[in-house]
Structures are given as C-alpha cells and as structure tokens.
Amino acid sequence: MMSAVLVVHGGAWSIPDEMAPASVDGVKAAARHGSSVLKSGGSALDAVEAAVRALEDNPTFNAGYGATLNIDGEVELDAIIMDGRTLASGAVSCVKNIANPVSLARAVMEKTSHIMLTGKGANQFAESIGINAIPTDKLVTEYEKKEWEKHKKYFAGVMEEFNTKWAHDTVGAVAVDCAGNVACATSTGGIRNKMVGRVGDSPVIGCGGYANNSSGAVSCTGHGESILKVTLARLILSHVEQGKSVADASRLSLQYMGDRVQGAGGTIVVSPSGQWAATFTTERMAWAAAADGVLWFGINPEERLNEKLSQ
Amino acid sequence: MLPVVVVHGGAGHIPKERSDLSTSGVCSAVRSAYAVLQGGGSSMDAVVEAAMLLENNPSFNAGCGSVLNLKGEVEMDALVMDGKTLSSGAVSAVRNIANPVQLARLVMDKTSHACLTAEGASQFARSMGVPEVPQESLITEYSRMRWKKNLAPDANPVECQMGKMGTVGAVAVDTDGNVACATSTGGMLNKMEGRVGDTPCIGSGGYADNMSGAVSTTGHGEAIMKVTLARHILFHMEQGQSAEAASDLGLAHMKSRVGGLGGVVTVDPQGNWAARFSSRQMAWAAAQKGTLHYGLYTGEHFTQIIEDAH
Numbered sequence: 001m002m003s004a005v006l007v008v009h010g011g012a013w014s015i016p017d018e019m020a021p022a023s024v025d026g027v028k029a030a031a032r033h034g035s036s037v038l039k040s041g042g043s044a045l046d047a048v049e050a051a052v053r054a055l056e057d058n059p060t061f062n063a064g065y066g067a068t069l070n071i072d073g074e075v076e077l078d079a080i081i082m083d084g085r086t087l088a089s090g091a092v093s094c095v096k097n098i099a100n101p102v103s104l105a106r107a108v109m110e111k112t113s114h115i116m117l118t119g120k121g122a123n124q125f126a127e128s129i130g131i132n133a134i135p136t137d138k139l140v141t142e143y144e145k146k147e148w149e150k151h152k153k154y155f156a157g158v159m160e161e162f163n164t165k166w167a168h169d170t171v172g173a174v175a176v177d178c179a180g181n182v183a184c185a186t187s188t189g190g191i192r193n194k195m196v197g198r199v200g201d202s203p204v205i206g207c208g209g210y211a212n213n214s215s216g217a218v219s220c221t222g223h224g225e226s227i228l229k230v231t232l233a234r235l236i237l238s239h240v241e242q243g244k245s246v247a248d249a250s251r252l253s254l255q256y257m258g259d260r261v262q263g264a265g266g267t268i269v270v271s272p273s274g275q276w277a278a279t280f281t282t283e284r285m286a287w288a289a290a291a292d293g294v295l296w297f298g299i300n301p302e303e304r305l306n307e308k309l310s311q
Numbered sequence: 312m313l314p315v316v317v318v319h320g321g322a323g324h325i326p327k328e329r330s331d332l333s334t335s336g337v338c339s340a341v342r343s344a345y346a347v348l349q350g351g352g353s354s355m356d357a358v359v360e361a362a363m364l365l366e367n368n369p370s371f372n373a374g375c376g377s378v379l380n381l382k383g384e385v386e387m388d389a390l391v392m393d394g395k396t397l398s399s400g401a402v403s404a405v406r407n408i409a410n411p412v413q414l415a416r417l418v419m420d421k422t423s424h425a426c427l428t429a430e431g432a433s434q435f436a437r438s439m440g441v442p443e444v445p446q447e448s449l450i451t452e453y454s455r456m457r458w459k460k461n462l463a464p465d466a467n468p469v470e471c472q473m474g475k476m477g478t479v480g481a482v483a484v485d486t487d488g489n490v491a492c493a494t495s496t497g498g499m500l501n502k503m504e505g506r507v508g509d510t511p512c513i514g515s516g517g518y519a520d521n522m523s524g525a526v527s528t529t530g531h532g533e534a535i536m537k538v539t540l541a542r543h544i545l546f547h548m549e550q551g552q553s554a555e556a557a558s559d560l561g562l563a564h565m566k567s568r569v570g571g572l573g574g575v576v577t578v579d580p581q582g583n584w585a586a587r588f589s590s591r592q593m594a595w596a597a598a599q600k601g602t603l604h605y606g607l608y609t610g611e612h613f614t615q616i617i618e619d620a621h
Binding site: 089114117119120199200205206210224225229261 | 397423504536
C-alpha cells in the first residue's frame, strides 16, 4: 500500500529572524493538519486544500489573512489547485476579500466548466455559492498596513529590480495519497505594493503549481515573474518525466531560473511513489513534510530537522 | 530560411459561409507581418502586427468580433512573449480597448509585471494613453446573434460548437534568429464573467524560447491549460522532435488525456514551421522565402508567390 506524503511551504524569501519561529510553527501545524486528512483516508486534493487553508488563516503568511496590499491599499488574492489524476484544475486571480482563496479555486474546478476566474467575476461566483466577502480590515494585519505605508513612495509601473530581499512569500502544498493520486495547491496575496490587477505565477497552471499522476505535483514560491518565464512547476516535472529524481529536478530547474532570468525561488515536489523534496535558492524557505510518521521541517539552507508526527 | 511568420485565426468549426473571410483575413495578416520582418522588424513586432490586424478584423474572435460572455459583454485576453529574454506580457478579462495584444506588449515593456487583469489592466491602459472604446464597437451582429442563441436552454449543440474555439495568434522568427509569439482572444462563447482561458497563461496560450522555438495555440481553452500545450510542444522540440512532429504529439496528447481539440502554429529558431490542428478546421497562413502558404481544412496547403516580397 502506498504511503501518503504531504509537503507544505510558507514562502521563499529573506524571512527576517523575528518572523522565523512563527513561520516554522505555521508550516509544521499546516503539515500536521493536512497529514491527518490523509491518514483518515482523505484524498491528496482534500489534504492540500486543508493545509493551504491553515496557512491562509495564519496571519504570518502572505495569503488570505495577512496578505500584502497592492498599490491602492487593497487585498487581491490568487490561488490554484490541481488534481493530478484528471488534470482538472481551479484557479482564481485578483479576487478580493475572501478568507480562503484555495477553497474558491476548488469550487471553480468542481462547480464550473472553467479553470480560472478573475476579479469581479471571481467574486460574483463566490457570492453565488455562499462564500461571502469579508471586510478588508479582517484580512489586513497591522504589519502589512505599515509596510504598505513604507513602500507607498515607490511608483508602480516603474521598472524595479525585484530582488530576493523583497517579501514574496506565498503558501503551498503538495501531496500523494494512499491511492497514488497527487495534487497541489498554491495561494498568495502577491507582491507588496504591486500594481492593481497584477497577476503573478501562483494562479497560472504550470507556473505556480502543476500536478500529474504520471510524474508528480509541484508548488512554487519566489519571484513570480521569473517563475512565469520558465513555467517552473511544469519544468520540474519535465525533468522528472526524463528520469530525474524530484530533488535533482528541483535543483536543476531553480538553477536554470537563476541563470536564465536571474530569479530566485523555492519549490516543493512529491512524486506518485512518495519521493519528496523541498528546495530553494532564496535565503530561506519555511517548509515542512509529513511522511512515514515523521515530520520534517526547516527554514535555512541545508536544514533538515525532524520530530515524530503524532504528538 | 529566415525570416518566417505563421498566423492562425482560430481552430474549430468555421461555418462555410464565413470560411472565405477567415482565409483572406489570415493571409492579409501574414503578408503585413512578413513585410515587417523583411523591413528589419523584430519577430515581436511581426507577431504583434499580425495579431492586431486580426483583432481589428471583425471576422475573428479577438478584439472587434470577440464572442460575448454570459452577460453579453466583451472581456478579452492576450499574451506576447519574447524568446530571447523569456519576457512576456499578458492581460486577462480586459474591457473596452481595441487591441489587447498591444496592451499585453505594454505590460511587458513598461512594467515589472507579466500579467494584469480586469480593472487593473484598464487602469494601466488609461495610464499609457490607450484609448478607451465603447463596447459596442467591439460587438458584431454575428457575435450578438450567437450569444442570444446560446442563452436559450435548448440551444442547438452543433451551433454551440461553432466558434466555441477561436482565438488569433502568430509566431515568428526574425533574421537575428529571435523567436516570439502572440495570442489574443475574446474567449469562450457565453463564458462566465471573469473566465480566463489558456490565452493569457504563459505556457498554455503561447510560449517562446530562442533555445527551442515559439508556439501559439487555439482550441478548447481548459484542455489546453490542463496540458500546458505550448510548453509541452516545446519540451518535445527540446528533445529533438521537429516542429511538425512535436505539434502533432502535443495535440494527440491533449486529445487522449483530456479529450480536447485545438490547433497550433509553431516555429523553430532555424525557420522550420508547422500549422497543425486536431479540430475540423483552422484558418492559417505562413510566409517564408517570398512565398505565402495557407490552408483551412485538414491536409490543405496552398501556396502563392508574394509579389512585393524582395
């Protein structure tokens, strides 16, 4: 019988020391939560949704509650979910004031004949299925409000050098369940002070995430525009299709992204046979993996701590 | 072999009475794009020129002539990508502008972002001085008629299929060996408001990389997205498949894995090109070495000398 594996990430960037403990705690808790779904026979799809919801609800991370603000001081959220068995997918881009964009993305996948809804249309759909918009101040933290004020002086639309020091965390999860089905989910509030309507990699299939039972599932984080240029999630799986291990596939792809377009980021990958990897070229990435009764986690390069999963 | 440009006006089931318009439209667009290349223009200039002409042509599902969403409104998507730098620009669900592909290029050239959506895309258009056009100027009698027809609960399923696909696009390689792609669409007939298909999604609606080639896709958007068709075809080319073989492999994979039909135009940096489709028809045209190539139905390949080519 297949053993189920779940990996989560809370964003690849220069996570400041004062945020590190909360980030690690957050991904560990989300991994535990998602893993319990798998343990009770839930699907990979259920598990990644549950894990990402937990991260969205956690104000430490730039997704759902705690999302960064765009140039107008508003919250615009992106998310994607994908089912490796059927290649079905759901995504939302620039949806406003929804607590759990990943669940809305799943609803797009399951309740419409479309894959992606954006803006007002996405919000209308949410309302139509009883997901109500919540007031902006319920989603915005003091920290993000302060950061928005600080960065307001930079014009949007001017060519800027986005380096890894700028926060571009995002959350995500990948899983393989005991039936051998893989799934991925990614959710974000985007880049701080982004232009209104800016869509990054997160909701774009093949970029922010991809899942295919024949090769595996990926969720990406990092500099969105770079991830888009190399279709990072799809690139990693093409290497897996060519016989590379998930770890090598991840390393090669992130290396390529750095060389070709000078972008840094992080990825989590799981294969249908239960191989997994958490890899990043940024200073840090908070991640956690639940496999074979062990909870692995880390935030600094080369770090691989572990503890018993059941506590 | 260089330069080359290939354009498509949408894969699907084009009603006979409109097929002449499709054929003349793509031929006209490819001639203009070829002239751009011959005049020393870049592959990006050429594909944007072709796509803009097709957007302006009311016979195609892009810009003017776009299909309507469920509410009877026009929401458009577009993508451009530069094979040299992998830079891209995209807009999704943008309203009230004549040329979404031009706005997509501005996103690429004038912002640090790759995609803008909906109201944000409109704001950006205003800031760039792109004129706002009344929605009426984008709606044709034909698109309104099809919208109405498909609102009816007992809408004719065959008629429904017509132009459910359809998007315009182009790929090119210039004399410097740089490849580019552009794709533009009004989307799916009677789509939900805010529905975004494959077109503005990099790797799905199109992809361009000087190391392997460029692709622009058309067809059932959701199916194209599931297999990231453009990127999939280029993976095959990276592994040594020809433009034609890779395109066929990609389309066959899409059909068998997710049951979707579509078409692609593909070019490699050496100037080998292909126009392939698994749907019943795809209006396409190509220009290379002073010769115009074009077709509509499977197996068709007509040629004509381009008189004013030098």
